[in-house]
Amino acid sequence: MSSLTNATFTQMKYVEVGTMVAMALFGISTVQVYIYFRGCDRDPRWMKFFIAGIWCDLSSHRGSYDDNNGHWMLRLLEFVHTFLSGHTIYSSTVPTTNSSRAAIDIRRVNELSGTIGATISSCAQGFFAFRLYIISQSIWLPVVCWTLSAVKLVTFYMVVIRDISGGQRNQVWGTMLVLPGVVSWAGDLLGAAGLLWCIWVRHKEQT
Numbered sequence: 001m002s003s004l005t006n007a008t009f010t011q012m013k014y015v016e017v018g019t020m021v022a023m024a025l026f027g028i029s030t031v032q033v034y035i036y037f038r039g040c041d042r043d044p045r046w047m048k049f050f051i052a053g054i055w056c057d058l059s060s061h062r063g064s065y066d067d068n069n070g071h072w073m074l075r076l077l078e079f080v081h082t083f084l085s086g087h088t089i090y091s092s093t094v095p096t097t098n099s100s101r102a103a104i105d106i107r108r109v110n111e112l113s114g115t116i117g118a119t120i121s122s123c124a125q126g127f128f129a130f131r132l133y134i135i136s137q138s139i140w141l142p143v144v145c146w147t148l149s150a151v152k153l154v155t156f157y158m159v160v161i162r163d164i165s166g167g168q169r170n171q172v173w174g175t176m177l178v179l180p181g182v183v184s185w186a187g188d189l190l191g192a193a194g195l196l197w198c199i200w201v202r203h204k205e206q207t
Contacts, residue, residue, distance in 0.1 A: 019085045026082045086115035111160045121184065125149040128191045135198045139179040141190060148187035156180040 087109055104120050129145035136142075 016089055019089050022085055023082055026079075080116055084109050084116070108164075111163065115157065116154055117159055118180065122149045122153040123151075125184075125187050125191065128195075129187075132191060132194045132198070136194065141194045144193075145187050145191050148183045148190070152180045152183045152187065155183070 126146055126149050129142040129149070132145065133139060133142040155176055159180070162176070
């Protein structure tokens with residue numbers, strides 16, 4: 001017996017493609033952060049703590065991040081997010097003996113995976129907004145980006161909590177489903193536009 005209905009099962013190809021792309025990006029980001037910890041010893045300590053906050057040190061050695069200490073860093077939250085995505089694919093496509101129970105489990109895993117993903121993206125948006133503040137020395141646009149990131153995170157958490165508690169799905173529910181994606185898109189767009197504006201201003205000053 002399939003763990004999902006046939007109609008939903010045929011749509012799993014999109015989830016499978018998205019999961020494969022996410023796993024490839026996870027590998028690329030792992031290499032990038034490993035290179036960062038090897039070559040950016042002079043970065044401030046808070047920067048390293050920020051990056052290490054979503055990473056798990058697989059080595060018991062404690063020392064500076066140099067070429068000889070054997071530190072291999074694995075992003076903990078991103079690893080869990082990737083694992084849950086793969087678990088969803090497996091649970092959705094491998095036949096089970098209790099389809100209704102499997103569907104509930106898959107739903108819970110998707111909620112947890114989405115919560116972790118929203119947390120990761122909000123942290124990244126907050127960091128890029130801080131970088132925009134350092135570059136531009138202007139506070140208003142970073143504050144807008146921070147606010148949008150916070151709104152996205154809070155509304156996504158509210159959607160998950162409401163779904164777990166079995167709240168009624170009305171018009172407010174539909175708005176809350178759309179709002180995290182909209183504010184996330186707006187935050188990314190403003191952050192990218194702000195960085196491009198700073199680059200353009202600096203280039204104009206140099207010329």
